[in-house]
Amino acid sequence: MCETASYASKPEASLGRVQDTGPSPTRSPYQRDRDRIIHSTAFRRLQHKTQVFFRHDGNHFRNRLTHTLEVSQMARSMARALRLDEDLAEAVALSHDLGHTPFGHAGERALHRVMAAYGGFDHNIQAMRVVTRLENRYAEHDGLNLTWETLEGILKHNGPLVYPDGRPYGRYIEEGLPSGLFDIPAAADLRLDSHASLEAQTAAIADDIAYNAHDIDDALRAGLITLTDLRDVPLASPIVAEVLARYPDIAPKRQAHEVQRRLITRSIEDVITTTAANIADAGVITAEDVRQAGRTLVQFSPDIAAAEKGLKSFLFTRVYRHESVMVWVRHSEALVSRLFEHYMTSRDLPGRWAAMAQAAASDAALARIVADFIAGMTDPYAMDEYARLFDARPEFG
CATH class of the missing domain: 1.10.3210.10 (Hypothetical protein af1432)
Incomplete structure (x- = not known):
């Protein structure tokens, strides 16, 4: 790995951990x-x-x-x-x-x-x-x-x-600010009013790029959309046109993968170019300068940012709110709600959670324990718990 830039986070300058673990030799x-x-x-x-x-x-x-x-x-x-x-x-x-x-x-x-x-x-x-x-x-x-x-x-x-x-x-x-925000143990003040490091900003925009690309891929696989549907969709449309023009006779799944990989590459290259310019324009020298820059530096270019919003709008309408998806959404929301109501009434949680629930001194304390427990569940475990408590498998359509 090449030497990092001056504005990168430096591990040797880390503010450390709540519990000191000493240095690692490797x-x-x-x-x-x-x-x-x-x-x-x-x-x-x-x-x-x-x-x-x-x-x-x-x-x-x-x-x-x-x-x-x-x-x-x-x-x-x-x-x-x-x-x-x-x-x-x-x-x-x-x-x-x-x-x-x-x-x-x-x-x-x-x-x-x-x-x-x-x-x-x-x-x-x-x-x-x-x-x-x-x-x-x-x-x-x-x-x-x-x-x-x-x-x-x-x-x-x-x-x-x-x-x-x-x-x-x-x-x-x-x-409004989320509950628990001011009760997070850390080695130093997390400084809620400053921007995070460039590394964290990079992770955030990678999340957006991944969502866009793999949700298109999964929606195509599920048959909710076709490549033709993407011909007029911002960000995707020029890429679809390129792929269909160059590879008109290959299998649709290969065409779809080519669209996905080009979308990822184009998005990442745009972020790198735009961010490098932002860093130079902001004049940041150190990681602390990044936190005090007053704006996010890891970004899409204005044109790609606008197109990306258009793509997200398309996905929201055609994929995330498609009835074949929404039927699962409605049933899963009902399942989570019913589990919460049962645990709040009965305090009937399994394992170590039972002792914590019984010791909860208020409804608010109990609710947070129940929320922690439910949030940690996997899909199949939540369904198994529903079956254990209500003697019936949840109906998902």
């Missing part, structure tokens, strides 16, 4: 973070959590784990091109979805609704709870004891949470 602090994340229970569970298409629809659709691995690969590639710390970018990418519930965003919406009276549910905050509290494998501490920079990246990869005066920032202006 790995940097960010490499150790990456390895701890990969070996965590929460990471393994991602293989059985829905991305968009439920696991019952087939074995070749993305799940949370395969999505995460694709995001990680893209983040690392862009970090290398920009001379950032690849290991930190990879660690943030690998951990960015650890707080997601079973059944994808449907499960998250259901949990947010039933938790409304207790502070709501936010998957970024939940990821922080996972890596700082809920993982319970280590002899000397709860959580994964990650570095400050990785925690900052998990929490702020999409930007600051507040303005310097403490007012909510971005989407939190309407939603």
